[in-house]
Amino acid sequence: MANIKKSPWVLHYDGSSCNGCDIEVLACLTPVYDAERLGIINTGDPMQADIFLITGGINSQNEETVRQLYEQMPRPKVVVAVGVCACTGGVFKDCYNIKGGVDTVIPVDVYVPGCAARPQAIIDGLAQGIEIFQERLDEHRAKKKNEKSAKGVSA
Amino acid sequence: MGKRSVIPYGPQHPVLPEPIHLDLVIEDERVMEAIPSIGFIHRGLESLVEKRDFNQMTYVVERTCGICSFGHGMGYCETMERIFDVEIPDRAKFLRTIWFELSRMHSHLLWLGLLADGFGFENLFYQCWRIREKVLDLQEMTCGGRVIFSVNTIGGVLKDMTSEHMQIILKTMDEIEQELKTIQKTFFEDYTVLSRLKGVGIMPKEKINELGCVGPFARASGVAVDMRKLGYAAYPMIDFEPVVSEDCDSYARCYVRLMEIYQSIDIIRQAIAKIPSETDLVTPVKGNPNGEAFVRLEQPRGEAFYYAKASGKPNLERMRVRTPTFANIAGLCEMLKNTELSDVGLLIITIDPCISCTER
Numbered sequence: 001m002a003n004i005k006k007s008p009w010v011l012h013y014d015g016s017s018c019n020g021c022d023i024e025v026l027a028c029l030t031p032v033y034d035a036e037r038l039g040i041i042n043t044g045d046p047m048q049a050d051i052f053l054i055t056g057g058i059n060s061q062n063e064e065t066v067r068q069l070y071e072q073m074p075r076p077k078v079v080v081a082v083g084v085c086a087c088t089g090g091v092f093k094d095c096y097n098i099k100g101g102v103d104t105v106i107p108v109d110v111y112v113p114g115c116a117a118r119p120q121a122i123i124d125g126l127a128q129g130i131e132i133f134q135e136r137l138d139e140h141r142a143k144k145k146n147e148k149s150a151k152g153v154s155a
Numbered sequence: 156m157g158k159r160s161v162i163p164y165g166p167q168h169p170v171l172p173e174p175i176h177l178d179l180v181i182e183d184e185r186v187m188e189a190i191p192s193i194g195f196i197h198r199g200l201e202s203l204v205e206k207r208d209f210n211q212m213t214y215v216v217e218r219t220c221g222i223c224s225f226g227h228g229m230g231y232c233e234t235m236e237r238i239f240d241v242e243i244p245d246r247a248k249f250l251r252t253i254w255f256e257l258s259r260m261h262s263h264l265l266w267l268g269l270l271a272d273g274f275g276f277e278n279l280f281y282q283c284w285r286i287r288e289k290v291l292d293l294q295e296m297t298c299g300g301r302v303i304f305s306v307n308t309i310g311g312v313l314k315d316m317t318s319e320h321m322q323i324i325l326k327t328m329d330e331i332e333q334e335l336k337t338i339q340k341t342f343f344e345d346y347t348v349l350s351r352l353k354g355v356g357i358m359p360k361e362k363i364n365e366l367g368c369v370g371p372f373a374r375a376s377g378v379a380v381d382m383r384k385l386g387y388a389a390y391p392m393i394d395f396e397p398v399v400s401e402d403c404d405s406y407a408r409c410y411v412r413l414m415e416i417y418q419s420i421d422i423i424r425q426a427i428a429k430i431p432s433e434t435d436l437v438t439p440v441k442g443n444p445n446g447e448a449f450v451r452l453e454q455p456r457g458e459a460f461y462y463a464k465a466s467g468k469p470n471l472e473r474m475r476v477r478t479p480t481f482a483n484i485a486g487l488c489e490m491l492k493n494t495e496l497s498d499v500g501l502l503i504i505t506i507d508p509c510i511s512c513t514e515r
Contacts, residue, residue: 014173016196019511020221020302022172023265027291030268030284044168061194062174065166091218094206095199116221116302 007039008078008133010126011049013069015102016092017056020116021083025053028126033119035126046072051129057085058105059097070106076136078129080110082122087111157183162496166195170273170500173510177503181496189491189499191484197514201474208469209235209444214305219476220512221302222265225258226454227476227512228307230461233387235309237448238465239440245389246433247311252389252426253324254297254304256419260331261290262455263412263419266507267342270409273504274351279341286334289327296320311437321427328420335416342409352406356502358490359403368486370457370479371415372506374399375407382453393425408505443467454479456507478512 166174268283444465457479
Protein backbone atom coordinates (compact mmCIF):
# COMPACT_ATOMS: atom_id res chain seq x y z
CA MET A 1 0.00 0.00 0.00
CA ALA A 2 2.97 2.29 0.51
CA ASN A 3 3.36 3.15 -3.16
CA ILE A 4 -0.21 4.31 -3.66
CA LYS A 5 -0.19 7.71 -5.27
CA LYS A 6 -3.77 7.98 -6.48
CA SER A 7 -7.25 7.93 -4.95
CA PRO A 8 -9.29 5.53 -7.08
CA TRP A 9 -13.03 6.03 -7.23
CA VAL A 10 -15.39 3.13 -6.92
CA LEU A 11 -18.47 2.35 -8.97
CA HIS A 12 -20.83 0.01 -7.16
CA TYR A 13 -23.39 -2.02 -9.05
CA ASP A 14 -25.76 -4.59 -7.61
CA GLY A 15 -25.82 -7.51 -10.05
CA SER A 16 -28.34 -10.01 -8.80
CA SER A 17 -27.26 -10.21 -5.19
CA CYS A 18 -29.52 -10.59 -2.20
CA ASN A 19 -28.57 -7.11 -0.87
CA GLY A 20 -26.50 -8.59 1.95
CA CYS A 21 -23.22 -7.70 0.23
CA ASP A 22 -24.55 -4.34 -0.96
CA ILE A 23 -25.28 -3.10 2.51
CA GLU A 24 -21.86 -4.36 3.61
CA VAL A 25 -20.28 -2.39 0.77
CA LEU A 26 -22.10 0.71 1.99
CA ALA A 27 -21.13 -0.12 5.58
CA CYS A 28 -17.49 -0.05 4.41
CA LEU A 29 -17.85 3.59 3.43
CA THR A 30 -19.38 4.68 6.72
CA PRO A 31 -17.44 5.76 9.84
CA VAL A 32 -16.87 2.40 11.53
CA TYR A 33 -14.96 0.79 8.65
CA ASP A 34 -14.24 3.97 6.72
CA ALA A 35 -12.83 2.87 3.38
CA GLU A 36 -12.56 6.55 2.49
CA ARG A 37 -9.27 6.69 4.36
CA LEU A 38 -7.81 4.82 1.35
CA GLY A 39 -8.93 7.71 -0.83
CA ILE A 40 -11.93 5.80 -2.12
CA ILE A 41 -15.14 7.60 -2.97
CA ASN A 42 -18.28 5.82 -4.06
CA THR A 43 -19.31 7.47 -7.30
CA GLY A 44 -22.44 6.88 -9.32
CA ASP A 45 -20.83 7.75 -12.62
CA PRO A 46 -19.02 5.00 -14.55
CA MET A 47 -17.10 7.60 -16.59
CA GLN A 48 -15.29 8.76 -13.45
CA ALA A 49 -14.76 5.38 -11.85
CA ASP A 50 -11.53 3.38 -11.63
CA ILE A 51 -12.66 0.32 -9.69
CA PHE A 52 -15.83 -1.56 -10.58
CA LEU A 53 -17.21 -3.20 -7.46
CA ILE A 54 -19.89 -5.66 -8.35
CA THR A 55 -22.03 -7.84 -6.09
CA GLY A 56 -24.23 -10.73 -7.15
CA GLY A 57 -24.24 -13.03 -10.13
CA ILE A 58 -25.15 -12.42 -13.74
CA ASN A 59 -28.62 -13.03 -15.14
CA SER A 60 -30.03 -12.54 -18.60
CA GLN A 61 -31.42 -9.10 -17.82
CA ASN A 62 -28.43 -7.43 -16.20
CA GLU A 63 -25.76 -8.99 -18.43
CA GLU A 64 -25.93 -6.14 -20.92
CA THR A 65 -26.02 -3.49 -18.16
CA VAL A 66 -22.87 -4.88 -16.55
CA ARG A 67 -21.04 -5.02 -19.87
CA GLN A 68 -22.07 -1.46 -20.73
CA LEU A 69 -20.98 -0.12 -17.35
CA TYR A 70 -17.62 -1.87 -17.74
CA GLU A 71 -17.10 -0.48 -21.22
CA GLN A 72 -18.00 3.05 -20.15
CA MET A 73 -15.23 3.11 -17.55
CA PRO A 74 -11.96 4.69 -18.70
CA ARG A 75 -8.77 2.59 -18.85
CA PRO A 76 -7.00 1.44 -16.73
CA LYS A 77 -9.74 -0.24 -14.72
CA VAL A 78 -10.05 -2.96 -12.11
CA VAL A 79 -13.00 -5.23 -11.37
CA VAL A 80 -13.63 -6.48 -7.83
CA ALA A 81 -16.27 -9.21 -7.42
CA VAL A 82 -17.75 -9.08 -3.90
CA GLY A 83 -19.52 -12.05 -2.37
CA VAL A 84 -19.71 -15.67 -3.34
CA CYS A 85 -22.52 -14.99 -5.83
CA ALA A 86 -20.31 -12.60 -7.79
CA CYS A 87 -17.46 -15.13 -7.68
CA THR A 88 -19.29 -18.26 -8.82
CA GLY A 89 -23.05 -17.79 -8.61
CA GLY A 90 -23.10 -19.06 -5.03
CA VAL A 91 -26.28 -20.37 -3.51
CA PHE A 92 -28.19 -19.36 -6.64
CA LYS A 93 -25.89 -21.22 -9.05
CA ASP A 94 -28.58 -23.76 -9.91
CA CYS A 95 -31.34 -21.18 -10.47
CA TYR A 96 -32.64 -21.08 -14.03
CA ASN A 97 -31.93 -17.39 -14.50
CA ILE A 98 -28.35 -17.28 -13.18
CA LYS A 99 -25.55 -17.60 -15.70
CA GLY A 100 -22.78 -17.71 -13.12
CA GLY A 101 -20.26 -15.33 -11.62
CA VAL A 102 -19.29 -11.94 -12.96
CA ASP A 103 -16.36 -13.46 -14.87
CA THR A 104 -18.81 -14.91 -17.39
CA VAL A 105 -19.24 -11.38 -18.77
CA ILE A 106 -16.24 -9.24 -17.85
CA PRO A 107 -12.70 -10.06 -16.64
CA VAL A 108 -12.46 -10.04 -12.84
CA ASP A 109 -9.23 -9.09 -11.02
CA VAL A 110 -10.06 -9.63 -7.36
CA TYR A 111 -12.48 -12.15 -5.89
CA VAL A 112 -13.84 -11.44 -2.40
CA PRO A 113 -15.60 -14.52 -0.99
CA GLY A 114 -18.18 -14.59 1.77
CA CYS A 115 -21.92 -14.74 2.24
CA ALA A 116 -22.33 -11.96 3.01
CA ALA A 117 -18.76 -10.71 2.54
CA ARG A 118 -17.56 -9.00 5.69
CA PRO A 119 -16.54 -5.32 5.50
CA GLN A 120 -12.97 -6.26 6.45
CA ALA A 121 -12.82 -8.65 3.50
CA ILE A 122 -14.27 -6.04 1.15
CA ILE A 123 -11.71 -3.44 2.25
CA ASP A 124 -8.95 -6.01 1.76
CA GLY A 125 -10.28 -6.72 -1.73
CA LEU A 126 -10.37 -3.01 -2.47
CA ALA A 127 -6.79 -2.57 -1.22
CA GLN A 128 -5.64 -5.33 -3.56
CA GLY A 129 -7.66 -3.73 -6.33
CA ILE A 130 -5.91 -0.40 -5.72
CA GLU A 131 -2.50 -2.07 -6.04
CA ILE A 132 -3.48 -3.69 -9.33
CA PHE A 133 -4.84 -0.35 -10.47
CA GLN A 134 -1.52 1.35 -9.64
CA GLU A 135 0.47 -1.28 -11.57
CA ARG A 136 -1.76 -0.86 -14.61
CA LEU A 137 -1.49 2.88 -14.39
CA ASP A 138 2.32 2.68 -14.32
CA GLU A 139 2.32 0.26 -17.26
CA HIS A 140 -0.03 2.52 -19.19
CA ARG A 141 2.19 5.54 -18.59
CA ALA A 142 5.41 3.69 -19.54
CA LYS A 143 3.74 2.58 -22.77
CA LYS A 144 2.65 6.14 -23.56
CA LYS A 145 6.17 7.39 -22.84
CA ASN A 146 7.73 4.77 -25.15
CA GLU A 147 5.30 5.64 -27.90
CA LYS A 148 6.12 9.31 -27.51
CA SER A 149 9.90 8.78 -27.59
CA ALA A 150 9.57 6.40 -30.59
CA LYS A 151 7.64 9.09 -32.38
CA GLY A 152 10.30 11.65 -31.48
CA VAL A 153 13.05 9.42 -32.98
CA SER A 154 11.17 8.83 -36.23
CA ALA A 155 10.46 12.55 -36.58
CA MET B 156 -49.15 22.19 -22.65
CA GLY B 157 -45.40 21.75 -22.52
CA LYS B 158 -43.28 19.41 -24.53
CA ARG B 159 -43.43 15.79 -23.49
CA SER B 160 -40.33 13.65 -23.28
CA VAL B 161 -39.26 10.37 -21.74
CA ILE B 162 -36.37 10.07 -19.33
CA PRO B 163 -34.96 6.65 -18.48
CA TYR B 164 -34.19 6.38 -14.76
CA GLY B 165 -31.90 3.56 -13.64
CA PRO B 166 -31.03 0.70 -13.43
CA GLN B 167 -27.70 2.22 -12.42
CA HIS B 168 -28.20 5.58 -10.75
CA PRO B 169 -26.25 7.36 -8.00
CA VAL B 170 -29.27 7.57 -5.71
CA LEU B 171 -30.40 3.98 -6.23
CA PRO B 172 -28.68 1.35 -4.15
CA GLU B 173 -30.39 -1.32 -6.20
CA PRO B 174 -31.30 -1.61 -9.85
CA ILE B 175 -34.82 -0.67 -10.83
CA HIS B 176 -35.67 0.94 -14.12
CA LEU B 177 -38.33 3.63 -14.52
CA ASP B 178 -39.37 5.37 -17.70
CA LEU B 179 -40.46 8.84 -16.63
CA VAL B 180 -42.79 10.67 -18.99
CA ILE B 181 -42.15 14.33 -18.20
CA GLU B 182 -43.73 17.56 -19.25
CA ASP B 183 -41.31 20.43 -18.65
CA GLU B 184 -40.05 19.46 -15.19
CA ARG B 185 -43.12 17.59 -13.99
CA VAL B 186 -43.49 13.82 -14.06
CA MET B 187 -46.69 12.84 -15.83
CA GLU B 188 -46.30 9.10 -15.66
CA ALA B 189 -43.80 6.54 -14.40
CA ILE B 190 -43.54 3.14 -16.05
CA PRO B 191 -41.49 0.60 -14.08
CA SER B 192 -39.65 -2.34 -15.54
CA ILE B 193 -38.16 -4.87 -13.18
CA GLY B 194 -36.21 -8.11 -13.50
CA PHE B 195 -32.61 -7.00 -13.09
CA ILE B 196 -32.16 -9.15 -10.00
CA HIS B 197 -34.47 -12.00 -10.91
CA ARG B 198 -32.73 -15.25 -9.99
CA GLY B 199 -35.58 -17.74 -9.90
CA LEU B 200 -35.13 -18.56 -6.24
CA GLU B 201 -38.54 -20.19 -5.87
CA SER B 202 -37.67 -22.76 -8.53
CA LEU B 203 -34.86 -24.06 -6.32
CA VAL B 204 -37.45 -26.13 -4.41
CA GLU B 205 -37.05 -28.70 -7.18
CA LYS B 206 -33.37 -29.09 -6.40
CA ARG B 207 -33.09 -28.54 -2.66
CA ASP B 208 -34.97 -30.36 0.09
CA PHE B 209 -37.20 -28.54 2.55
CA ASN B 210 -34.47 -28.19 5.21
CA GLN B 211 -31.94 -26.74 2.79
CA MET B 212 -34.56 -24.31 1.51
CA THR B 213 -34.45 -22.49 4.88
CA TYR B 214 -31.03 -21.15 3.98
CA VAL B 215 -32.01 -20.36 0.40
CA VAL B 216 -35.11 -18.43 1.48
CA GLU B 217 -32.99 -16.44 3.95
CA ARG B 218 -31.05 -15.18 0.98
CA THR B 219 -34.14 -13.71 -0.68
CA CYS B 220 -32.96 -10.42 0.74
CA GLY B 221 -30.00 -9.53 2.90
CA ILE B 222 -31.72 -6.73 4.80
CA CYS B 223 -34.80 -8.61 5.95
CA SER B 224 -33.06 -11.98 5.87
CA PHE B 225 -34.18 -13.06 9.33
CA GLY B 226 -37.83 -12.36 8.55
CA HIS B 227 -37.73 -14.41 5.38
CA GLY B 228 -36.16 -17.37 7.16
CA MET B 229 -38.71 -17.09 9.93
CA GLY B 230 -41.62 -16.80 7.49
CA TYR B 231 -40.56 -19.96 5.71
CA CYS B 232 -40.04 -21.85 8.98
CA GLU B 233 -43.44 -20.77 10.31
CA THR B 234 -45.06 -21.99 7.10
CA MET B 235 -43.35 -25.36 7.39
CA GLU B 236 -44.29 -25.55 11.09
CA ARG B 237 -47.92 -25.10 10.10
CA ILE B 238 -47.63 -27.93 7.56
CA PHE B 239 -46.01 -30.18 10.18
CA ASP B 240 -48.48 -28.83 12.76
CA VAL B 241 -45.92 -28.31 15.53
CA GLU B 242 -45.79 -25.69 18.25
CA ILE B 243 -42.32 -24.25 18.85
CA PRO B 244 -40.98 -23.79 22.42
CA ASP B 245 -41.89 -20.49 24.10
CA ARG B 246 -38.29 -19.42 24.50
CA ALA B 247 -37.72 -19.87 20.77
CA LYS B 248 -40.73 -17.65 20.10
CA PHE B 249 -39.29 -14.86 22.23
CA LEU B 250 -35.84 -15.26 20.70
CA ARG B 251 -37.35 -14.97 17.23
CA THR B 252 -39.17 -11.81 18.32
CA ILE B 253 -35.97 -10.23 19.66
CA TRP B 254 -34.00 -11.03 16.52
CA PHE B 255 -36.80 -9.88 14.27
CA GLU B 256 -37.00 -6.54 16.06
CA LEU B 257 -33.22 -6.16 15.91
CA SER B 258 -33.36 -6.67 12.16
CA ARG B 259 -36.22 -4.18 11.92
CA MET B 260 -34.11 -1.63 13.76
CA HIS B 261 -31.13 -2.12 11.48
CA SER B 262 -33.34 -1.94 8.41
CA HIS B 263 -35.00 1.31 9.51
CA LEU B 264 -31.70 2.90 10.51
CA LEU B 265 -30.31 1.90 7.12
CA TRP B 266 -33.31 3.51 5.45
CA LEU B 267 -32.97 6.73 7.46
CA GLY B 268 -29.36 6.90 6.30
CA LEU B 269 -30.29 6.33 2.66
CA LEU B 270 -32.99 8.99 2.95
CA ALA B 271 -30.43 11.47 4.30
CA ASP B 272 -28.09 10.51 1.45
CA GLY B 273 -31.02 10.95 -0.95
CA PHE B 274 -31.41 14.60 -0.05
CA GLY B 275 -27.67 15.13 0.10
CA PHE B 276 -27.15 15.27 3.88
CA GLU B 277 -23.97 13.19 3.96
CA ASN B 278 -23.25 13.75 7.66
CA LEU B 279 -26.68 12.56 8.77
CA PHE B 280 -26.26 9.47 6.60
CA TYR B 281 -23.03 8.64 8.42
CA GLN B 282 -24.61 9.23 11.83
CA CYS B 283 -27.48 6.83 11.08
CA TRP B 284 -25.11 4.15 9.87
CA ARG B 285 -22.87 4.62 12.88
CA ILE B 286 -25.82 3.84 15.16
CA ARG B 287 -26.78 0.94 12.92
CA GLU B 288 -23.39 -0.68 13.47
CA LYS B 289 -24.28 -1.12 17.15
CA VAL B 290 -27.30 -3.19 16.17
CA LEU B 291 -25.16 -5.23 13.78
CA ASP B 292 -22.68 -5.88 16.60
CA LEU B 293 -25.53 -7.28 18.71
CA GLN B 294 -26.57 -9.53 15.85
CA GLU B 295 -23.02 -10.72 15.39
CA MET B 296 -22.64 -11.36 19.10
CA THR B 297 -25.82 -13.45 19.34
CA CYS B 298 -25.81 -15.28 15.98
CA GLY B 299 -22.33 -14.95 14.52
CA GLY B 300 -23.48 -13.21 11.34
CA ARG B 301 -23.75 -9.53 10.63
CA VAL B 302 -26.53 -9.49 8.08
CA ILE B 303 -27.45 -13.12 7.40
CA PHE B 304 -27.98 -14.92 10.71
CA SER B 305 -29.14 -18.42 9.75
CA VAL B 306 -30.49 -19.12 13.23
CA ASN B 307 -33.93 -20.28 12.16
CA THR B 308 -34.72 -23.90 11.71
CA ILE B 309 -38.00 -25.71 11.18
CA GLY B 310 -39.35 -26.17 14.71
CA GLY B 311 -37.40 -23.50 16.55
CA VAL B 312 -34.09 -21.67 16.64
CA LEU B 313 -30.53 -22.98 16.57
CA LYS B 314 -28.87 -20.64 19.04
CA ASP B 315 -29.65 -19.35 22.49
CA MET B 316 -28.95 -16.02 24.15
CA THR B 317 -27.25 -16.07 27.54
CA SER B 318 -28.26 -13.65 30.28
CA GLU B 319 -25.00 -11.71 29.67
CA HIS B 320 -26.06 -11.29 26.04
CA MET B 321 -29.39 -9.89 27.18
CA GLN B 322 -27.72 -7.46 29.58
CA ILE B 323 -25.52 -6.20 26.74
CA ILE B 324 -28.57 -5.88 24.47
CA LEU B 325 -30.45 -3.86 27.11
CA LYS B 326 -27.45 -1.60 27.66
CA THR B 327 -27.02 -1.01 23.93
CA MET B 328 -30.74 -0.28 23.59
CA ASP B 329 -30.35 2.54 26.12
CA GLU B 330 -27.39 3.94 24.17
CA ILE B 331 -29.22 3.72 20.85
CA GLU B 332 -32.26 5.43 22.33
CA GLN B 333 -30.10 8.32 23.54
CA GLU B 334 -28.34 8.70 20.19
CA LEU B 335 -31.57 8.45 18.24
CA LYS B 336 -32.95 11.38 20.21
CA THR B 337 -30.10 13.56 18.97
CA ILE B 338 -30.56 12.68 15.30
CA GLN B 339 -34.34 12.74 15.61
CA LYS B 340 -34.13 16.49 16.11
CA THR B 341 -32.48 16.92 12.74
CA PHE B 342 -35.02 14.75 10.93
CA PHE B 343 -38.04 16.40 12.54
CA GLU B 344 -37.00 20.02 12.99
CA ASP B 345 -34.19 20.92 10.60
CA TYR B 346 -35.27 23.57 8.09
CA THR B 347 -33.53 22.05 5.05
CA VAL B 348 -34.73 18.53 5.82
CA LEU B 349 -38.30 19.72 6.29
CA SER B 350 -38.24 21.61 3.00
CA ARG B 351 -37.34 18.39 1.18
CA LEU B 352 -39.87 16.20 3.01
CA LYS B 353 -42.94 18.22 4.03
CA GLY B 354 -45.76 18.02 1.52
CA VAL B 355 -43.70 16.06 -1.02
CA GLY B 356 -45.11 12.87 -2.51
CA ILE B 357 -48.65 12.98 -1.16
CA MET B 358 -50.32 9.57 -1.15
CA PRO B 359 -53.96 9.76 -0.02
CA LYS B 360 -55.49 7.06 2.16
CA GLU B 361 -58.03 6.02 -0.52
CA LYS B 362 -55.25 5.36 -3.02
CA ILE B 363 -53.36 3.25 -0.49
CA ASN B 364 -56.41 1.05 0.01
CA GLU B 365 -57.14 0.91 -3.69
CA LEU B 366 -53.62 -0.18 -4.67
CA GLY B 367 -53.08 -2.42 -1.67
CA CYS B 368 -49.94 -0.74 -0.34
CA VAL B 369 -48.48 -2.16 2.86
CA GLY B 370 -46.14 -1.45 5.73
CA PRO B 371 -44.82 1.93 6.87
CA PHE B 372 -45.83 3.36 3.49
CA ALA B 373 -49.48 2.61 4.26
CA ARG B 374 -49.18 3.52 7.95
CA ALA B 375 -47.83 6.95 7.00
CA SER B 376 -51.11 7.57 5.18
CA GLY B 377 -53.28 6.67 8.13
CA VAL B 378 -53.94 2.99 7.34
CA ALA B 379 -53.19 1.07 10.53
CA VAL B 380 -52.08 -2.25 9.05
CA ASP B 381 -49.57 -4.20 11.08
CA MET B 382 -49.26 -7.94 10.59
CA ARG B 383 -47.57 -8.30 13.96
CA LYS B 384 -51.07 -7.92 15.40
CA LEU B 385 -51.99 -11.25 13.77
CA GLY B 386 -50.07 -12.86 16.61
CA TYR B 387 -47.19 -14.96 15.40
CA ALA B 388 -44.03 -15.66 17.45
CA ALA B 389 -44.26 -13.92 20.84
CA TYR B 390 -46.14 -10.84 19.64
CA PRO B 391 -49.47 -11.76 21.31
CA MET B 392 -47.66 -11.54 24.67
CA ILE B 393 -46.26 -8.10 23.95
CA ASP B 394 -48.00 -4.79 24.30
CA PHE B 395 -47.64 -2.43 21.34
CA GLU B 396 -49.70 -0.31 18.98
CA PRO B 397 -48.91 0.35 15.28
CA VAL B 398 -47.33 3.76 14.63
CA VAL B 399 -49.66 5.71 12.35
CA SER B 400 -49.45 9.18 10.86
CA GLU B 401 -52.15 11.06 9.00
CA ASP B 402 -49.86 13.38 7.04
CA CYS B 403 -49.54 11.17 3.90
CA ASP B 404 -46.27 12.81 2.78
CA SER B 405 -42.57 11.92 2.82
CA TYR B 406 -42.20 13.48 6.26
CA ALA B 407 -44.85 11.11 7.61
CA ARG B 408 -42.96 8.12 6.19
CA CYS B 409 -39.81 9.34 7.91
CA TYR B 410 -41.75 9.90 11.14
CA VAL B 411 -43.35 6.45 11.11
CA ARG B 412 -40.05 4.64 10.51
CA LEU B 413 -38.17 6.62 13.14
CA MET B 414 -40.89 6.04 15.70
CA GLU B 415 -40.89 2.34 14.86
CA ILE B 416 -37.28 2.14 15.94
CA TYR B 417 -38.35 3.33 19.42
CA GLN B 418 -41.18 0.83 19.26
CA SER B 419 -38.73 -1.96 18.45
CA ILE B 420 -36.56 -0.94 21.39
CA ASP B 421 -39.64 -1.13 23.59
CA ILE B 422 -40.63 -4.56 22.21
CA ILE B 423 -37.11 -5.90 22.79
CA ARG B 424 -37.20 -4.66 26.40
CA GLN B 425 -40.59 -6.29 26.98
CA ALA B 426 -39.46 -9.54 25.35
CA ILE B 427 -36.31 -9.72 27.47
CA ALA B 428 -38.36 -9.06 30.60
CA LYS B 429 -40.87 -11.81 29.78
CA ILE B 430 -38.64 -14.48 28.22
CA PRO B 431 -39.11 -17.88 29.92
CA SER B 432 -36.03 -19.87 30.93
CA GLU B 433 -36.21 -23.15 29.07
CA THR B 434 -33.41 -25.29 27.77
CA ASP B 435 -35.40 -26.68 24.88
CA LEU B 436 -35.18 -24.56 21.73
CA VAL B 437 -36.36 -26.89 18.98
CA THR B 438 -39.44 -29.07 18.65
CA PRO B 439 -38.16 -31.82 16.36
CA VAL B 440 -40.15 -32.58 13.22
CA LYS B 441 -40.34 -36.06 11.73
CA GLY B 442 -40.68 -37.30 8.17
CA ASN B 443 -41.50 -35.35 5.07
CA PRO B 444 -44.05 -32.53 4.91
CA ASN B 445 -47.47 -33.08 3.45
CA GLY B 446 -50.09 -30.40 2.88
CA GLU B 447 -50.10 -26.69 2.26
CA ALA B 448 -49.96 -23.57 4.40
CA PHE B 449 -49.43 -19.85 4.27
CA VAL B 450 -48.17 -17.26 6.71
CA ARG B 451 -48.28 -13.48 6.78
CA LEU B 452 -45.54 -11.51 8.51
CA GLU B 453 -44.75 -7.87 9.10
CA GLN B 454 -41.35 -7.30 7.54
CA PRO B 455 -39.58 -3.95 8.05
CA ARG B 456 -41.05 -2.92 4.69
CA GLY B 457 -44.54 -4.27 5.21
CA GLU B 458 -46.59 -7.39 4.85
CA ALA B 459 -44.87 -10.45 3.39
CA PHE B 460 -46.72 -13.58 2.37
CA TYR B 461 -45.28 -17.11 2.35
CA TYR B 462 -46.92 -20.10 0.78
CA ALA B 463 -45.67 -23.67 0.59
CA LYS B 464 -47.21 -26.84 -0.81
CA ALA B 465 -45.76 -30.25 -0.06
CA SER B 466 -46.73 -33.73 -1.15
CA GLY B 467 -44.89 -36.07 1.19
CA LYS B 468 -41.56 -35.81 -0.63
CA PRO B 469 -38.34 -34.14 0.57
CA ASN B 470 -38.75 -31.53 -2.15
CA LEU B 471 -41.64 -29.11 -1.88
CA GLU B 472 -44.05 -28.91 -4.76
CA ARG B 473 -44.36 -25.14 -4.72
CA MET B 474 -43.00 -22.29 -2.65
CA ARG B 475 -44.01 -18.70 -3.09
CA VAL B 476 -43.01 -15.45 -1.41
CA ARG B 477 -44.88 -12.22 -1.98
CA THR B 478 -42.86 -9.33 -0.72
CA PRO B 479 -43.84 -5.85 0.50
CA THR B 480 -42.03 -3.84 -2.17
CA PHE B 481 -43.94 -5.67 -4.88
CA ALA B 482 -47.15 -4.33 -3.37
CA ASN B 483 -45.68 -0.84 -2.98
CA ILE B 484 -44.37 -0.36 -6.54
CA ALA B 485 -47.91 0.29 -7.79
CA GLY B 486 -48.22 2.95 -5.08
CA LEU B 487 -44.86 4.44 -6.05
CA CYS B 488 -45.91 4.91 -9.69
CA GLU B 489 -49.12 6.58 -8.54
CA MET B 490 -47.24 8.81 -6.11
CA LEU B 491 -44.71 9.91 -8.74
CA LYS B 492 -47.45 11.44 -10.89
CA ASN B 493 -47.34 15.24 -10.92
CA THR B 494 -44.15 15.56 -8.87
CA GLU B 495 -40.98 17.44 -9.71
CA LEU B 496 -38.27 15.52 -11.55
CA SER B 497 -35.75 16.51 -8.87
CA ASP B 498 -37.83 14.75 -6.19
CA VAL B 499 -38.03 11.42 -8.01
CA GLY B 500 -34.89 9.92 -6.43
CA LEU B 501 -36.03 10.84 -2.94
CA LEU B 502 -39.56 9.56 -3.53
CA ILE B 503 -38.30 6.19 -4.75
CA ILE B 504 -36.34 5.92 -1.50
CA THR B 505 -39.33 6.86 0.67
CA ILE B 506 -41.16 3.61 -0.12
CA ASP B 507 -38.01 1.79 1.06
CA PRO B 508 -37.65 -0.31 -2.07
CA CYS B 509 -36.07 -3.72 -1.68
CA ILE B 510 -35.70 -4.91 -5.22
CA SER B 511 -33.95 -8.15 -4.29
CA CYS B 512 -37.04 -9.21 -2.35
CA THR B 513 -39.36 -8.16 -5.14
CA GLU B 514 -37.66 -10.03 -7.93
CA ARG B 515 -36.13 -12.93 -6.01
